[in-house]
Amino acid sequence: MAEGIRIDKWLWAARFYKTRSLAQQMVEGGKVHVDGQRVKAGKPVQVGQTVVLRQGHDERTVVVTALAGKRGSARDAAQLYRETPDSVVAREQAAEQRRALRSSEPRPDHRPSKKERRDHQRFRRQQDS
Numbered sequence: 001m002a003e004g005i006r007i008d009k010w011l012w013a014a015r016f017y018k019t020r021s022l023a024q025q026m027v028e029g030g031k032v033h034v035d036g037q038r039v040k041a042g043k044p045v046q047v048g049q050t051v052v053l054r055q056g057h058d059e060r061t062v063v064v065t066a067l068a069g070k071r072g073s074a075r076d077a078a079q080l081y082r083e084t085p086d087s088v089v090a091r092e093q094a095a096e097q098r099r100a101l102r103s104s105e106p107r108p109d110h111r112p113s114k115k116e117r118r119d120h121q122r123f124r125r126q127q128d129s
Contacts, residue, residue, distance in 0.1 A: 003044070004044030005068070005069050006044060007039055008020060008024040008041040008042075010069075011026070013080065015071070016053060032053045035050055036050075046067075047065060047066065050064075058094060059087070060087050060091065062082065063083075064081055065079065066079055066080045066081075
């Protein structure tokens with residue numbers, strides 16, 4: 001085997017995913033690419049390689065700067081990779097767009113009272129009939 005560490009183990013050690021099995025599922029599900037190629041969980045990752053991964057709504061592009069097979073502190077995990085500036089900008093823009101969409105949705109000024117809720121349910125039942 002080439003010098004390196006399994007990609008699923010590295011993703012777990014770098015704290016991108018909470019469990020190693022979740023990291024393995026993400027790799028097998030095609031959410032992780034190394035140097036532009038879809039990989040399997042056992043693929044060894046090496047220093048200098050570019051990893052593109054999805055976390056929820058966000059897509060991150062990171063460069064591997066160190067290897068670790070054990071999960072350490074968050075400070076240690078941050079030393080394992082360097083996120084590209086383009087990735088940081090894209091994530092911030094996507095987050096801003098999500099915030100803008102969320103703030104434009106109409107929101108009631110209060111929770112409905114028991115009477116208001118029952119009136120609303122009665123109205124919905126009449127509409128369905």
